[in-house]
Amino acid sequence: MIWADVFTVVLVTAGALFFFAGWVGLMRFPDSLSRLHALSKADNLGLGLVVVGLLAQASWPYGVLKLIALWLLVILVGGATGQMLAGALHAAGPTPEPDRRGDAARDAGGTR
Amino acid sequence: MLPDPRLADLPLVVALLALALWLIATRHDRSAIIGFTAYGLIVAIVWVRLGALDVALTEAALGGIMGLLLLMAAARLGDAPDGPPPTWPLRVLVGLLCGAVTAGLAVLVLTLPEPAPNLVAAVAEQQSATALKNPVAAVLVAFRAVDTLLESAVLALAVIGLWSVGADAAWGERPRALDSDAPDPALVLLARLLPPVGLVVGVHLFWTGADHPGGPFQAGALLAAMVALVWLARLGAPPPVRSRLTRVGLMLGPLVFLLIGLAGVVAADAYLAYPEALTKPLILLIEAAKTLSVAVALALLVAGPPALPRARP
Numbered sequence: 001m002i003w004a005d006v007f008t009v010v011l012v013t014a015g016a017l018f019f020f021a022g023w024v025g026l027m028r029f030p031d032s033l034s035r036l037h038a039l040s041k042a043d044n045l046g047l048g049l050v051v052v053g054l055l056a057q058a059s060w061p062y063g064v065l066k067l068i069a070l071w072l073l074v075i076l077v078g079g080a081t082g083q084m085l086a087g088a089l090h091a092a093g094p095t096p097e098p099d100r101r102g103d104a105a106r107d108a109g110g111t112r
Numbered sequence: 113m114l115p116d117p118r119l120a121d122l123p124l125v126v127a128l129l130a131l132a133l134w135l136i137a138t139r140h141d142r143s144a145i146i147g148f149t150a151y152g153l154i155v156a157i158v159w160v161r162l163g164a165l166d167v168a169l170t171e172a173a174l175g176g177i178m179g180l181l182l183l184m185a186a187a188r189l190g191d192a193p194d195g196p197p198p199t200w201p202l203r204v205l206v207g208l209l210c211g212a213v214t215a216g217l218a219v220l221v222l223t224l225p226e227p228a229p230n231l232v233a234a235v236a237e238q239q240s241a242t243a244l245k246n247p248v249a250a251v252l253v254a255f256r257a258v259d260t261l262l263e264s265a266v267l268a269l270a271v272i273g274l275w276s277v278g279a280d281a282a283w284g285e286r287p288r289a290l291d292s293d294a295p296d297p298a299l300v301l302l303a304r305l306l307p308p309v310g311l312v313v314g315v316h317l318f319w320t321g322a323d324h325p326g327g328p329f330q331a332g333a334l335l336a337a338m339v340a341l342v343w344l345a346r347l348g349a350p351p352p353v354r355s356r357l358t359r360v361g362l363m364l365g366p367l368v369f370l371l372i373g374l375a376g377v378v379a380a381d382a383y384l385a386y387p388e389a390l391t392k393p394l395i396l397l398i399e400a401a402k403t404l405s406v407a408v409a410l411a412l413l414v415a416g417p418p419a420l421p422r423a424r425p
Contacts, residue, residue, distance in 0.1 A: 073306075073309065076302070076305060076306070077302065079298075080299065080302035081298075081302075083296070083298035084296045084298050084299055087298065088296075
């Protein structure tokens, strides 16, 4: 039983790290398409790791199947809304964001 | 030693307070609405942590639809022009009034009797009479049936109010607020894949509501969201407001509730009382009709007032 718990803790922590990275990307990336990219990575991989981690704790069969269904639904909805946002951004054309870009470039240089 | 498990809720509380402050401080309608929707989702998680799953489901389902309605209203109204800043006496007055409301609420919360009066024991004692295992459902449809009846009538009134702001010439036409010229292909794909799942989950929420968290409002909100998704992707269109079927669907819930309630005067011994042998089937009938009417009402609220077709350039 203890191995199942270790498995859960490791994978959920890894998932949380992906969410944190996604949040940092959302805050710091220079343009909207990159921010969208960071967000969808966090959603798909982060949630995927959390779900796989929780599978070790879920009851068979309904708990496990519900978790997997939840993951698939989030991937479907996240993918579709990501495409829609990207399509809207593409249609609106490139927007210069000089102040944010300057900030991000300076921070990226400074924090690494 | 493990730390106090309540510490796990600390991030939730911080996020809630920070988002609430930001909501008040932000100057843009759209950001405020998106923030408000996110706030509703965090509140739903708080309800889960408090063990109130029925409330959490309602908050999440209805909060999402509310967010959509507010966004559409904001898009229609546009950004309000900045007027002259309020004068100092006005600011002081507003500050004092807000402070007074906050202080009043604080005093009320801090002077609540200990233990707080509640009816949990009374509900638990009488619950077996309703043949429902979910105490929330028992309260809603049996013990406080009048409130629930009025609630379902209010939604129908809201739709009538929305329809009455349409232009005179457009009366009888169909709502067109969700119409777009070319829906995104990703949206169309989503509107093909998601509704079957949403339909099953919605009916499950209704059916399980008797014994577990769930019920007509949550189920109706989910079904309405699926219908609105189909309308948004233009895979279907809202029915014209002159459609008799739509109007029957809208009124069926309150009507069935009212008729069974009136029949209770004769068959049982009071208005809105159920005869003992038929309690469960009657409650099921009322809840099914209400699920349908809530779904129809919320979908129609999202669809907007009746409008004339847009002139093609």
